[in-house]
Amino acid sequence: MANPEEMYQCQTANCGCIYDPDRPPRKLNIPKGTKFTELPRDWCCPICGASKASFKPLAGSGSVKDDHS
Numbered sequence: 001m002a003n004p005e006e007m008y009q010c011q012t013a014n015c016g017c018i019y020d021p022d023r024p025p026r027k028l029n030i031p032k033g034t035k036f037t038e039l040p041r042d043w044c045c046p047i048c049g050a051s052k053a054s055f056k057p058l059a060g061s062g063s064v065k066d067d068h069s
């Protein structure tokens, strides 16, 4: 199972899509184990189309929890 630090969540309203390196969205043809930081710069959210910049780590520095502390 991926570390929370390696899982990223889309922060746009009404989305919340989570990128899990162990379970990348199948329709995007991303090899299993590809870290979010290794995705192409033009990668975007498979659900809402937001850019990579709209994603935040679930844990660790810069995480959603840290933003609210």
Ligand SMILES: [Zn+2]
Pocket (backbone or CB within 6 Å): 010, 011, 012, 015, 016, 017, 045, 046, 047, 048, 049, 050
């Ligand atoms: Zn999204």
